[in-house]
Amino acid sequence: MYGEKCKGDSQKTTVIFLVWGWGGTQPAQVKSASDLLKFLFSTRKIWRQFLNHTVELNLSHDQPPRRRVGRDEAVIAISALRIGFAISRHLAQDGAHVVVSSRKQQNVDQALAVLQGEGLSMSGTMCHVGKAEDRDQLVATALRHSGNVDFLVCVAGVNPYVGSTLGSSEEVWDKILNVNVKAPALLLSQLLPHMENRGGSSVVLVSSIGAYLPEARLGAYNVSKAAILGLTKTLSLELAPKDIRVNCLVPGVIDTAFSKVTFEDPDFWNHLKGCHGIQRVGQPEDCSGLVSFLCSPDASYITGESIAVAGFSPHL
Template sequence: MFPRVAWVHRGLLRSCARLPVCMSSSGIGQKGILANQVAVVTGSTDGIGFAIARRLAQDGARVVISSRKQQNVDRAVAALQGEGLSVVGTVCHVGKAEDRERLVTMVLEHCGGLDFLVCNAGVNPLVGSTLGASEQVWDKILEVNVKAPALMLSQLLPHMEKRGKGVVILVSSIAAYIPSVELGPYNVSKTALLGLTRTLSLELAPKGIRVNCLVPGVIETDFSKVIYKNEAFWNIVKENYKLQRIGQPEDCAGLVSFLCSPDASYITGESISVAGFSPHL
């Protein structure tokens, strides 16, 4: 039995347990550059993940969202289906094998396959130095931020292969390029995703599957409050990198949709910053 999934129709919140959940809430075929393709976005009930899920659905994809708490999933699904978008969701803590398996089963049973996987879920249980982190903190950060995307992809890959194509987007952080001393192990985990992107892009290219990495800068979300609420740090960032504003989750969403689209069919292995400046030469 899957967790309860909410949908909106004529202003009423109802259970959709017995409905073909990957159809749009209006029952009308989807239109757009990603029409009739299926996307999974982890960590997608708020912030950057939510904005990505909304944009992919607006561009025609049928989107499966997930996060660790049922109430957050219900709220996000209701909001997006209320906009007439083809969105469903389930609880999934990406660090738990049973939750990943449930997500995969839901995608296969109700959507029939998968075209896009966006790995956005991440954690940072520590604000402090690298060498001050406990073994438990290291395990949690690496398990969720690095291992889980690879394991999730390994479970979904056979179903992408059946379609002869696919797109994977890993979500790193500007902390991979410009580490903060307050985010020790988190910096390391996000740097590891850059390497994972390059490695997977080579392994999966023969299968027609592209792998790219979104590298958000300072984006106004609850997750990044430790950065932009630190007035001294934020002032230094603005001065050094000439930022004119803080980023918004929607600033990241369009890039992900582009990378999933046919327009990006010759782009793989790239890590692209959305930061208001460039950390590269």
């Protein structure tokens, strides 16, 4: 339905109704109230069918009520800072008990002070995910709360070297791949016995827009984040029979200390604006809603996907 004022008379409006569906297509011009009544009367059967069909659509499917992440469900969020902090807050606000971690105890303490101060169900522990003994402690902390883990969100990442791929030393390669790629897989293998019998568990890995659009000075880091895309696909296939979904968050340029090397570079930023139309630097909170959705029953038919939160699409 749309209206168009008649030329030369600002007080008159021609309304054209376009009705389609069960009765075909019937255009009609309505220039007065009596024309409108005649039109509605002549098409009453179509409207009745439309309304009946709408009621059937609403009532015929016996769907369970929508629910968010529940109070009896536990989440391990690997990071107490920046994006990890925003995700932890969102999941806890949705009703989950969230276990946060960081390689520095002060980061854990600060996150818990804020989030528990908001009345959210939180616990946490120091964890360097590249160390097996720290991963053991993280799992034990999560299991102490409810004896199970329903969701794993791996946000932790490192980049100790800003420079070219071939300029990266073996030590740099080992550190980046150990934390960014190996640790999520090894941690998930430890959690698998506690997740596979829960039904509807979810894993969210975190890659980077650099996996699609590499920044030359982040060579080895880009490679590690591209590996996360492959890990997501592979794990989604392996874990589908166990009713565990695996998806990937792909943040763009987010306002964190970690990303300053990109958004404080005018050449790189102008390239994003010029080629991709990006309008602003993203905020950590821009990522949290997607993760909460991917952990919810609303995403029960989504797995193996890598979803960019970047202000533009990096895909073809």
